[in-house]
Amino acid sequence: MTRDAVRTAVHRFISRLLEGRDDFDDNTPLVQLGLDKEDIEELIFHLEDQLGLTAFTAEEDRMLKTATTVDDLSRFLIEIGRY
Template identity: 90%
Template sequence: MTKDAVRTAVHRFISRLLENQDDFDDNSNLVQLGLDKEDIQELVFHLEDQLGLTAFTAEEDRMLKTATTVDDLSRFLIEIGRY
């Protein structure tokens, strides 16, 4: 799993959540894009399944509290992919 593959998957799923809105980048704020905590949690669960990753509940909780940007989500998925 490469960083580019994770980034592409994150962008693709966010775009679907936003009804194909593509005018965001890695530094875009998740809340400003209109994503709430449930959207972000759904995104993470979907991407974990898609990428074959599993995170501990504590890791997911930490990420949900600290992730503010699109890049934060990508970095989290790359981090749990290293286990």
């Protein structure tokens, strides 16, 4: 799994959540996009399933607390994909 593939999956799913809006980049804060904790949790679970990844609950909890940008989500998925 490449960084570009993960990035594309993250952008595609966020765009779907935002009903087709794609006026964001990797550095866009998630709260600026209107995403709350539940949205971010849904993103993480969906993307793990889509990419065939599994994270420990503690890792997901850490991500929910620290994810502030679109890029944070991509980096998290790449990190758990290394296991």
